[in-house]
Amino acid sequence: MRRISRITVAGAATASLALALSACGGTSTSSGSESKGDKGLAIAYDVGGKGDQSFNDAAYAGLEQAKKEFGYETADVEPTDGETDADKEQRLVSLAKQGYNPVVGVGYAYAAALKSAAEKYPDTTFGIVDDATIEAKNVADLVFNEEQASYLAGVAAAKSTKTNTVGFVGGVDIPLIHKFQAGYEQGVKDTNPKVKVVSQYLTQTAEEGGFSSPDKGKTAAEGQIEKKADVVYAAAGLSGQGVIEAAAANKVWAIGVDSDQYKQEALAKYKDWILTSATKDVAKAVYNLAKSVEDGKPETGIVRGDLKSGEVGLSNSNPKFADNAELQEAIKTAKEKIVSGEIKVKSS
Secondary structure, three states: OOOHHHHHOOOOOHHHHHHHHHHOOOEEEOOOOHHHOOEEEEEEOOOOOOOOOOHHHHHHHHHHHHHHHHOOEEEEEOOOOOOOHHHHHHHHHHHHHOOOOOEEEEOHHHHHHHHHHHHHOOOOOEEEEOOOOOOOOOEEEEEEOHHHHHHHHHHHHHHHOOOOEEEEEEEEOOHHHHHHHHHHHHHHHHHOOOOEEEEEEEEOOHHHOOOOOHHHHHHHHHHHHHOOOOEEEEEOHHHHHHHHHHHHHOOOEEEEEEOOHHHOHHHHHHHHHEEEEEEEOHHHHHHHHHHHHHOOOOOOEEEEEOOOOOOEEEOOOOHHHHOOHHHHHHHHHHHHHHHHOOOOOOOO
């Protein structure tokens, strides 16, 4: 059952919701349960938006699961080019005002906007993915130990390279992506110190397109492949599609990120060259927050996913990866040592 305070704020007109969301470049989706006068989970996408085959699509999968299980109305809203924190805040406030609960900002870029929106709507639960800076009674900081999954990706790369050179492409030069790079490089070096890692960031800021430009990713990967990299790991959102395309064109391995990119329909023609993906279960984190609100016990504070909880890891969808016994044993050993604390994975 939904909480009474949820129901009392959920009666705003659907027409005004559509108007508010269209102004933000967004869409709403409904499960056909408007007669309940009840609204649930809403998400506001990060740069790259829905269809990135990665981070944002994982959040949408969590929304779809909640919608199906709880039978309520949901909304998902796209970002706009060149938007400000004020624009993001307006988007979150609009969703809360319409009665959606919880409201999730997908990505650290929502931090300032979400903090302000949460102060204005203390009876609404807010969630933010990939940021741990907001301390409020009605905010859940949904974060992950990405460096742990990246370490395993490094093990896979070091065991798979034939040239002793592997690559890393980061979308934007920020601390969050430094975690991916640090874990990957450590995993490579711990597995085979002779393997060289060639690393590159696409942009200094997200506004320059580091997370949303497949062409930039493709160019960076091609440069690394020219330097003999035969495994390339991308932590670059939508830009990672270009990295995977370049890897497939040159018949070298790509390692995907966030979602299991071997299974992504838009990447199907490249999947034979996607060795594995370093996943983080954004879908589960988003769904769990929605369920906690549905159960009347909303999550708050830092909610962390790691190898031990199973919320980060490596995908096994590619049979060439899953059936490689030596590779799987090396990954299993590394995972056990990380979970036990024998291996301390660097985050920078």
